[in-house]
Amino acid sequence: MAGWFDVPPLPVEAFGLRFPNPVGLAAGMDKGAVAVPAWEAMGFGFSELGGVTRHPQSGNPEPRMFRAPGEEALLNRMGFNNPGADALCTRLQRWHAVGRWPSHPVGINLGKSKMTPLSEAASDYAYSFGQLWGQADFFVVNVSSPNTPNLRQLQDKAALDDILSALQEMNRARQREAGPGASLRPILVKVAPDLSFDALDDVVSLVEPRGLAGLVATNTTIARPETTDAVARIVYRETGGLSGRPLRERSTEVIRHLHRQTGGRIPIIGVGGIANVDDAWDKVQAGATLLQVYSGLVYEGPSLPADLVAGLLGRLAGASWSDAIGAGNR
Ligand SMILES: Cc1cc2nc3c(=O)[nH]c(=O)nc-3n(C[C@H](O)[C@H](O)[C@H](O)COP(=O)(O)O)c2cc1C
Numbered sequence: 001m002a003g004w005f006d007v008p009p010l011p012v013e014a015f016g017l018r019f020p021n022p023v024g025l026a027a028g029m030d031k032g033a034v035a036v037p038a039w040e041a042m043g044f045g046f047s048e049l050g051g052v053t054r055h056p057q058s059g060n061p062e063p064r065m066f067r068a069p070g071e072e073a074l075l076n077r078m079g080f081n082n083p084g085a086d087a088l089c090t091r092l093q094r095w096h097a098v099g100r101w102p103s104h105p106v107g108i109n110l111g112k113s114k115m116t117p118l119s120e121a122a123s124d125y126a127y128s129f130g131q132l133w134g135q136a137d138f139f140v141v142n143v144s145s146p147n148t149p150n151l152r153q154l155q156d157k158a159a160l161d162d163i164l165s166a167l168q169e170m171n172r173a174r175q176r177e178a179g180p181g182a183s184l185r186p187i188l189v190k191v192a193p194d195l196s197f198d199a200l201d202d203v204v205s206l207v208e209p210r211g212l213a214g215l216v217a218t219n220t221t222i223a224r225p226e227t228t229d230a231v232a233r234i235v236y237r238e239t240g241g242l243s244g245r246p247l248r249e250r251s252t253e254v255i256r257h258l259h260r261q262t263g264g265r266i267p268i269i270g271v272g273g274i275a276n277v278d279d280a281w282d283k284v285q286a287g288a289t290l291l292q293v294y295s296g297l298v299y300e301g302p303s304l305p306a307d308l309v310a311g312l313l314g315r316l317a318g319a320s321w322s323d324a325i326g327a328g329n330r
Helices: 036-042 083-096 118-135 149-155 158-180 197-206 232-233 244-263 277-286 295-300 304-316
Strands: 010-016 017-019 023-025 046-052 067-069 073-075 106-110 138-142 189-190 216-219 243-246 266-273 290-293
Touching: 010 036, 010 189, 010 243, 017 036, 017 266, 023 083, 023 304, 036 046, 046 083, 046 138, 046 158, 067 189, 073 232, 073 244, 073 295, 083 118, 083 197, 106 232, 106 290, 118 138, 118 158, 138 158, 149 158, 149 197, 189 197, 216 244, 243 295, 244 266, 244 277, 277 290, 277 304, 290 304
Parallel strands: 023 046, 023 290, 046 106, 106 138, 138 189, 189 216, 216 266, 266 290
Antiparallel strands: 010 017, 067 073, 073 243
């Protein structure tokens, strides 16, 4: 499909995939894969669909999404409203069948069904992963949404280890079934900005043993920064996860920490409060190989990916992307 905007090429390679540019759509915008071709047309270099859960869910009652325009923030408690892994699989197959599959990498964000107890989380994630394995290029384990009760406890080292080991077992099984030449799907973990550095280090300690392809930093925050904005003060009283500008600095701090702790050996997808090229460049300099936007797209509009890519090319001024990653940490 022809793009809606002129997006200059800025190719990036990460976890065995080629991205036409490093600016992607963050999880949660297209939970049901209803607009798959639109993201590429908008100029995104990749898209992350979902979060999807094993069982279909209607999510929390409305209202469950709030805007604080003065802070360029969103607050949501959607609660993984999604059609479920089986239905998502059918939709993705249909996009393929009608020839509308994007040429950029597509990831799927995996969540846990609300009805599944924490003790059975690993099989819940593994079911969705197994169903969708053939439909996407990479997968993100979301253990960081604040909107499913107790989900974030799964960032605990032992619980996360259980989930990742179940997923890698499924990964190998699906690879065998797919036959010679099939490759394992890259698996990434998405972390909350509210984790302490020690807790982030626990996640980092699983990267090598569990063969993680990368980390996504960060999800929305349960913190509520000071604000003088009258509307934001009211919105911030709502339960849920805050995104957009108030999240920007903490997200960048988490990226910087993860980049240092991993020695830059695995790619980090930087997400949280990116609304312009300065925000995007800060995250690259802190250690992000790829970037994603959600709230920024809501406030800035659909030309944001094209503007970010053009701006990033300008910042590079001929230098290589890999030299820019984490340059602020050296
Ligand atoms: C309405 C809404 C729904 C979201 N749903 C998901 C989700 O299903 N899975 C997930 O990992 N993150 C989800 N997120 C978090 C975003 O992917 C992103 O990590 C966060 O919003 C920070 O980026 P931003 O400041 O650019 O919005 C959601 C965010 C919003 C605002």
